[in-house]
Amino acid sequence: MKELLWQTHAEEGPENAPLSKLDPRLLLEPYGSAEVRATDLRAFIDVLEKAGRLLRVRERVDWKLGIGRWTRARHRPLLFENIKGYRKQQVFTNGLIDPGCIALALGFGPGTTWARLIGETRRRLKDPVSPKMTMLGPLMDNVIPSSAIDLFQFPVPKWSQYDGGRYIGTWHLNISRDPETGDRNVGVYRMQLLGSKQATISASKGSDFARHVARAEAKGRELPVAVAIGAPEALVMAAGAACPKGMDEFELAGALQQQAIDVMDCGHLEVPAYSEIVIEGFVHPNVRVEDGPYFDYYGRPNTNRDAFLFEATRVMHRDDPIFRGCAIGTPGAEDHQLFAFLAQLKLVDFHGSRLKQKVHNFLWKRRAFSALQTVGKWSAELRKRG
Numbered sequence: 554m555k556e557l558l559w560q561t562h563a564e565e566g567p568e569n570a571p572l573s574k575l576d577p578r579l580l581l582e583p584y585g586s587a588e589v590r591a592t593d594l595r596a597f598i599d600v601l602e603k604a605g606r607l608l609r610v611r612e613r614v615d616w617k618l619g620i621g622r623w624t625r626a627r628h629r630p631l632l633f634e635n636i637k638g639y640r641k642q643q644v645f646t647n648g649l650i651d652p653g654c655i656a657l658a659l660g661f662g663p664g665t666t667w668a669r670l671i672g673e674t675r676r677r678l679k680d681p682v683s684p685k686m687t688m689l690g691p692l693m694d695n696v697i698p699s700s701a702i703d704l705f706q707f708p709v710p711k712w713s714q715y716d717g718g719r720y721i722g723t724w725h726l727n728i729s730r731d732p733e734t735g736d737r738n739v740g741v742y743r744m745q746l747l748g749s750k751q752a753t754i755s756a757s758k759g760s761d762f763a764r765h766v767a768r769a770e771a772k773g774r775e776l777p778v779a780v781a782i783g784a785p786e787a788l789v790m791a792a793g794a795a796c797p798k799g800m801d802e803f804e805l806a807g808a809l810q811q812q813a814i815d816v817m818d819c820g821h822l823e824v825p826a827y828s829e830i831v832i833e834g835f836v837h838p839n840v841r842v843e844d845g846p847y848f849d850y851y852g853r854p855n856t857n858r859d860a861f862l863f864e865a866t867r868v869m870h871r872d873d874p875i876f877r878g879c880a881i882g883t884p885g886a887e888d889h890q891l892f893a894f895l896a897q898l899k900l901v902d903f904h905g906s907r908l909k910q911k912v913h914n915f916l917w918k919r920r921a922f923s924a925l926q927t928v929g930k931w932s933a934e935l936r937k938r939g
């Protein structure tokens with residue numbers, strides 16, 4: 554019965570389901586047995602498949618709007634195997650589309666309750682796990698030097714009709730170091746392709762990333778940045794989170810999955826060794842570009858005229874890389890699911906006012922996604938009117 558309830562809501566879209574019935578403290582649906590630990594994207598896809606959650610999309614789908622439409626219409630993990638113009642490449646979306654998938658990504662068994670997931674994760678957070686250095690990884694199978702880089706070689710979707718272009722960074726990592734202290738930051742800041750080697754990085758003014766750029770600019774330098782796509786899911790969770798003091802995101806991810814993240818040294822920066830794709834490059838100092846419009850988490854087209862300009866200098870990828878991304882903008886989309894989880898752990902910070910923070914946390918915790926979008930649209934409108 555509980556399983557049925559959940560499935561019905563998933564089909565309707567959580568935004569249409571009464572909140573009382575959507576209470577995730579319900580038993581998570583029994584997913585079957587998930588024997589593999591999901592410490593890299595391929596293992597996670599395996600876990601989802603064994604648990605009967607994955608849908609392999611074998612029909613031909615267009616990167617231009619098609620992948621986004623499929624992703625928004627189905628509340629389950631999708632692996633696109635036949636993308637127009639991109640033979641042999643696959644795109645994976647909706648990996649964390651409900652609490653059950655989040656539990657599987659962190660190695661919990663099927664039938665884990667929401668209360669246990671939250672309780673056990675809180676306990677795990679007390680126990681950071683340091684990353685483990687490795688010299689070689691499957692990423693090194695394909696190393697593309699600057700002169701040969703073409704980011705359009707990947708099936709980067711145009712996710713929504715409201716988007717101004719193709720977004721390569723939607724569920725990825727931006728890795729950088731503070732030019733003064735050397736502290737590492739790993740965040741998720743959206744990235745729109747501007748050319749074969751260039752993309753935006755749209756980071757909020759209060760973010761650690763914006764501070765790193767400002768400090769590099771003060772020294773008149775470029776900021777080295779690595780972008781990882783198809784990284785372990787626990788790491789994307791950590792990158793989207795407000796990292797607790799005394800921990801960095803690699804350690805937080807290790808804590809979340811109770812297993813060290815394998816990292817590789819790329820000179821300036823360490824990157825997760827089991828990513829599908831890593832793009833190394835830098836942010837140009839004192840250059841700002843327009844990013845957007847982008848159909849954002851409030852469900853409105855959003856433009857940032859102060860985005861940073863990223864330039865790729867080296868690309869590494871696994872053989873037949875699986876491109877990971879997400880289609881946001883609808884209530885209950887994957888980013889909402891992640892923030893509802895992180896809010897329970899007190900790990901959300903959008904760098905806004907205290908009031909905004911309080912309201913957001915209240916709504917995330919109640920999984921009131923439609924209400925959150927309404928509040929977001931109102932506050933944006935009020936800001937516009939001055």
Ligand SMILES: Cc1cc2nc3c(=O)[nH]c(=O)nc-3n(C[C@H](O)[C@H](O)[C@H](O)COP(=O)(O)O)c2cc1C
Binds near residue numbers: 740741757879903904
């Ligand atoms: C899927 C996803 C997309 C995000 N997109 C952005 C973005 O485009 N810009 C931004 O500033 N933050 C974005 N965030 C939020 C940041 O990643 C988050 O606030 C993180 O805590 C920032 O870390 P920082 O405080 O170290 O900068 C996104 C988070 C997720 C999970």
